[in-house]
Amino acid sequence: MGAHIIRSVNSEQKDPASNQTEQSHSPGGNARNLPVGRILGLDVGSRRIGVAVSDPLGITAQGLETLQRRNKRYDFEYLQRVIQEYDVREIVVGLPLRMSGAEGIQSDKMQGFAEDLHKRFRLPIHLWDERLSSAEANRLLRETDLSIEKRAKAVDRMAAVLILQGWMEQRAAAASGFQLPTSGPE
Numbered sequence: 001m002g003a004h005i006i007r008s009v010n011s012e013q014k015d016p017a018s019n020q021t022e023q024s025h026s027p028g029g030n031a032r033n034l035p036v037g038r039i040l041g042l043d044v045g046s047r048r049i050g051v052a053v054s055d056p057l058g059i060t061a062q063g064l065e066t067l068q069r070r071n072k073r074y075d076f077e078y079l080q081r082v083i084q085e086y087d088v089r090e091i092v093v094g095l096p097l098r099m100s101g102a103e104g105i106q107s108d109k110m111q112g113f114a115e116d117l118h119k120r121f122r123l124p125i126h127l128w129d130e131r132l133s134s135a136e137a138n139r140l141l142r143e144t145d146l147s148i149e150k151r152a153k154a155v156d157r158m159a160a161v162l163i164l165q166g167w168m169e170q171r172a173a174a175a176s177g178f179q180l181p182t183s184g185p186e
Contacts (some may be wrong), residue, residue, distance in 0.1 A: 037089030041164025042114055043133065044093060050156030052164045053086045061164040063157035076120055083121060094130030094163040128167045133159040137145050158171055
């Protein structure tokens with residue numbers, strides 16, 4: 001997998017110890033200073049949103065039911081219920097980048113979606129490079145005994161888990177001073 005971006009959606013900061021970009025909607029601008037709590041991970045597509053949530057300590061990610069999108073109001077009402085039920089403190093949204101790392105039309109749409117999330121829920125929103133997350137989810141699911149139909153339904157949830165888990169691992173590594181290795185596209 002390629003190098004990942006940690007970016008939240010407001011002020012931009014550069015961490016000199018890494019090649020990671022971090023932006024934040026949080027008042028302090030740095031997610032590492034926030035209290036521990038559950039984190040919501042989203043793999044947003046035009047028809048479905050894969051949803052995952054962390055454990056209370058922010059160590060592991062578990063997939064939740066995939067949201068079949070209808071309209072913005074319905075989607076945000078569903079997310080509001082999840083945020084309340086799990087007492088979510090932060091949201092990580094997959095950022096679709098080109099394999100070169102460049103942003104495109106889909107990235108712009110996702111940044112707009114992240115801004116809408118922040119306006120609605122007033123939580124820190126982080127964008128995380130999702131390149132290859134769906135491909136990795138498909139690869140992992142092919143190794144199971146699930147039918148093609150069940151795999152198709154599970155791929156968005158699994159992609160959300162991979163996005164959230166990757167973000168949490170990078171944040172934990174950064175907090176400990178350890179930098180995870182990054183590599184170019186495979």
